[in-house]
Amino acid sequence: MKNSKFWFSFFIGPILFAFIIVVIVPMFMGIYYSFTNWNGIGNTADWIGFKNYIEVFRDHDFLSAFIFTAKFAIVSVITINLMGFGLALLVTRGLKISNLLRSVFFMPNLIGGLILGFVWQFIFTKAFDGLGRMLDLNFLEGWLSDPVTGFWGLVILMSWQMAGYMMVIYIASLENIPESLMEAAEIDGANAWERLIHITIPLVAPAFTVGLFLTLSNSFKLYDQNLSLTGGGPYNSTQMLAMNIYNTAFKFNAFGLAQAKAVIFLITVAAISLTQIYYSKKREVEM
Amino acid sequence: MFKSKRLIAFVMTVLMTSMLFAGCASKEQKEVSEEKDKVEVNVFQFKVEIAKELEEAVLAYEKEHPNVKINVQTVGGGDDYGAALKAKFQSGSEPDIFNVGGPQDVQDWMNKLEDLSDQPWVDLALPGILSGVTVDEKVFALPFNIEGYGFVYNKGIFEAAGIDPLKIVDYKSLEEAVKTLDAKIKNGELKEKYPLLEAVFEYPAKETWVTGLHTSNAILGQEFNSSIEAFHADKVAFKYGDALKKLIDLQANYSSNKDEKQKLNAVDYTRQAEEGLAIERVAMIQQGNWVYGKIKGVDENVAKNLDILPMPVKGGKEDCIPVGVPMHWVVNKDSKDEVKAAAKDFLNWLYTSDEGKDYIVNKFYFIPPLKGFENFEPKDALGKAVKRYAEAGKTTPWVFMGYPTGWGMEVLGNDIQKYLAGEYTWEEVISDAKAKWEKMR
Numbered sequence: 202m203k204n205s206k207f208w209f210s211f212f213i214g215p216i217l218f219a220f221i222i223v224v225i226v227p228m229f230m231g232i233y234y235s236f237t238n239w240n241g242i243g244n245t246a247d248w249i250g251f252k253n254y255i256e257v258f259r260d261h262d263f264l265s266a267f268i269f270t271a272k273f274a275i276v277s278v279i280t281i282n283l284m285g286f287g288l289a290l291l292v293t294r295g296l297k298i299s300n301l302l303r304s305v306f307f308m309p310n311l312i313g314g315l316i317l318g319f320v321w322q323f324i325f326t327k328a329f330d331g332l333g334r335m336l337d338l339n340f341l342e343g344w345l346s347d348p349v350t351g352f353w354g355l356v357i358l359m360s361w362q363m364a365g366y367m368m369v370i371y372i373a374s375l376e377n378i379p380e381s382l383m384e385a386a387e388i389d390g391a392n393a394w395e396r397l398i399h400i401t402i403p404l405v406a407p408a409f410t411v412g413l414f415l416t417l418s419n420s421f422k423l424y425d426q427n428l429s430l431t432g433g434g435p436y437n438s439t440q441m442l443a444m445n446i447y448n449t450a451f452k453f454n455a456f457g458l459a460q461a462k463a464v465i466f467l468i469t470v471a472a473i474s475l476t477q478i479y480y481s482k483k484r485e486v487e488m
Numbered sequence: 489m490f491k492s493k494r495l496i497a498f499v500m501t502v503l504m505t506s507m508l509f510a511g512c513a514s515k516e517q518k519e520v521s522e523e524k525d526k527v528e529v530n531v532f533q534f535k536v537e538i539a540k541e542l543e544e545a546v547l548a549y550e551k552e553h554p555n556v557k558i559n560v561q562t563v564g565g566g567d568d569y570g571a572a573l574k575a576k577f578q579s580g581s582e583p584d585i586f587n588v589g590g591p592q593d594v595q596d597w598m599n600k601l602e603d604l605s606d607q608p609w610v611d612l613a614l615p616g617i618l619s620g621v622t623v624d625e626k627v628f629a630l631p632f633n634i635e636g637y638g639f640v641y642n643k644g645i646f647e648a649a650g651i652d653p654l655k656i657v658d659y660k661s662l663e664e665a666v667k668t669l670d671a672k673i674k675n676g677e678l679k680e681k682y683p684l685l686e687a688v689f690e691y692p693a694k695e696t697w698v699t700g701l702h703t704s705n706a707i708l709g710q711e712f713n714s715s716i717e718a719f720h721a722d723k724v725a726f727k728y729g730d731a732l733k734k735l736i737d738l739q740a741n742y743s744s745n746k747d748e749k750q751k752l753n754a755v756d757y758t759r760q761a762e763e764g765l766a767i768e769r770v771a772m773i774q775q776g777n778w779v780y781g782k783i784k785g786v787d788e789n790v791a792k793n794l795d796i797l798p799m800p801v802k803g804g805k806e807d808c809i810p811v812g813v814p815m816h817w818v819v820n821k822d823s824k825d826e827v828k829a830a831a832k833d834f835l836n837w838l839y840t841s842d843e844g845k846d847y848i849v850n851k852f853y854f855i856p857p858l859k860g861f862e863n864f865e866p867k868d869a870l871g872k873a874v875k876r877y878a879e880a881g882k883t884t885p886w887v888f889m890g891y892p893t894g895w896g897m898e899v900l901g902n903d904i905q906k907y908l909a910g911e912y913t914w915e916e917v918i919s920d921a922k923a924k925w926e927k928m929r
Contacts (some may be wrong), residue, residue, distance in 0.1 A: 240575055240596070241578070242574065242577070242596050242597060242599075242600075273841060295739040299783055326754060342751075343745075343748060343750070343751040343754065345749055345754050346751045346752075346753045346754030347750050347753070347909060430545075432694075434694055434753060434754075434905065435693075435694070435750070435753035435905045435906075436753070436903070436905035436906045436909065436911065437898075447571075448894075448898065449572075450568070451568070451570070451571035451574050451575065452568060452571055452893075452894045452897075452898055453893060453894040453898065453928075454574075454596065454893050454894070475498070
């Protein structure tokens with residue numbers, strides 16, 4: 202007991218130190234800069250109060266990026282989790298090739314977002330185009346050249362990449378469901394669908410909490426896939442929040458304004474994620 | 489039940505350790521290179537087209553100067569060099585030699601720029617060419633080269649269609665030639681000789697530097713006399729706004745996407761140059777002499793047969809092309825003294841020694857910005873064309889380096905995309921671009 206304080210600080214100390222240096226300090230520096238007119242290069246940064254925050258709400262591009270990001274987050278959270286859960290169900294049915302399938306489905310997640318973006322850019326602009334011409338399907342042509350196909354391109358890319366990751370989380374949870382419960386239900390005459398709805402889904406609710414949280418926050422913070430797939434184009438219509446902030450800082454040299462946006466971004470993402478966790482937690486069932 | 493948890497644990501451990509190793513590896517590398525007794529000069533440059541050739545020049549220089557080690561890093565083309573440069577400075581690894589565009593950049597980076605007024609090449613500069621980078625009579629930057637752009641066209645196709653390029657001297661004659669060519673492509677007359685040919689133009693609206701900077705400069709280069717003048721202008725009037733619309737419409741309406749112009753917003757530089765002009769899929773593109781290397785990489789015979797047509801501004805000067813300095817070399821003031829000395833010496837070697845000049849003209853395909861290159865004539869077809877325009881005085885200046893930061897690409901370039909997609913009318917493009925210019929000044 203005497204030593205527990207020492208061991209506590211021994212294990213926590215280094216991590217806490219790193220956390221303060223790389224997260225807490227930059228965060229407060231960022232908040233400070235959001236009240237200045239720093240341009241990102243010079244050594245002068247004058248205090249200008251809340252001007253940046255007022256400017257943010259007048260920035261149409263920021264607002265449209267916000268709406269686009271929100272839409273994207275809603276759609277991709279649904280598709281990613283549905284696909285992830287579906288794949289998890291598929292590979293836990295005891296098929297012979299389950300293990301192989303697991304690795305295959307997980308694989309896209311091991312490739313970097315930038316590379317994936319470029320690979321899919323090629324698929325959308327070249328392969329889709331060629332296919333569309335060959336089969337005379339007009340909707341396959343000219344992908345990523347307008348806001349709608351840009352949006353769905355991003356959704357497809359992200360679902361493809363993230364579904365495997367979510368699958369792993371759902372597998373873990375699915376395999377925790379006692380076989381006896383399933384058997385009992387089967388004997389009582391419940392069919393597969395009823396078992397899924399009334400036993401499986403309530404019991405994997407904790408995994409849904411995690412899955413929803415991860416996909417929601419990741420979709421909001423998305424940058425690299427956005428950059429490499431569409432680059433925000435055409436005319437910034439597929440620009441997401443992170444990219445809008447980056448462009449404000451590095452293309453328009455308005456670091457203070459970008460920081461103000463980033464602070465608002467941080468608050469929004471935190472608020473949405475925490476609300477989601479609160480409600481998902483409430484739905485979880487104890488076994 | 490345990491299996492999957494272990495799987496997760498395993499995956500996590502692998503990920504974490506690989507991150508750790510990644511961190512260590514880059515650190516070690518740095519230490520090793522610092523240990524050597526050499527002066528190390530880090531170059532961060534923007535011209536993708538010369539990336540490989542510059543490495544060769546560096547090797548040649550290092551052979552003569554064994555105590556100097558030069559590292560070249562290139563970011564450019566479709567990427568935004570300015571953003572990458574700022575990120576580089578933010579991260580603390582400041583390059584010793586980097587690039588600035590013009591007056592706006594010089595002002596932004598002023599407290600990082602070494603005064604280069606005492607360098608030997610200053611006296612050799614062509615008249616007026618240093619005006620954009622001179623502040624209080626101090627010269628801060630060495631021009632890369634002179635470049636010009638216009639409508640780069642395939643002489644063979646024009647000849648086959650029976651069009652005399654020498655007669656194209658204004659907008660009217662250009663439009664006529666385009667229409668003639670378009671008709672001949674449509675009725676299949678050129679099919680036998682050029683099987684891939686499908687349109688007159690290819691216009692990469694995705695590349696906002698082509699639309700927002702270059703196309704717009706054709707008309708703004710006549711509204712402002714120099715980049716300095718544009719830089720000090722509080723307002724932009726779009727005096728030749730209609731001529732700009734004509735230039736954009738002409739390229740869009742006679743492109744392979746003429747029926748669905750919003751698709752132009754997905755056309756990029758590669759599609760325009762390598763997959764367009766170089767394979768004779770299109771006859772003409774709005775580009776500059778820098779595409780020569782790219783085209784040559786695909787088909788040398790096509791490259792040799794290129795020339796440049798004027799970019800006529802209706803109502804203004806018509807028989808001319810915009811010619812200017814795309815980028816400048818600068819030296820970081822905060823580098824160590826011996827590094828700065830080596831950096832300056834390298835730039836000087838590149839532009840004034842015979843070996844360096846050979847690289848400039850014959851490997852980089854640059855049109856030199858300095859005097860003293862009399863024995864080094866440009867060898868490529870497009871360099872010759874630009875030189876021809878320059879010598880005949882048929883030029884307008886490049887002023888887009890004097891645009892407010894981000895205005896050309898992020899504002900006007902995007903507005904033009906909206907125009908092509910039918911989101912904006914032309915009037916909306918002009919009024920939005922005007923309003924944003926005033927706001928950003």
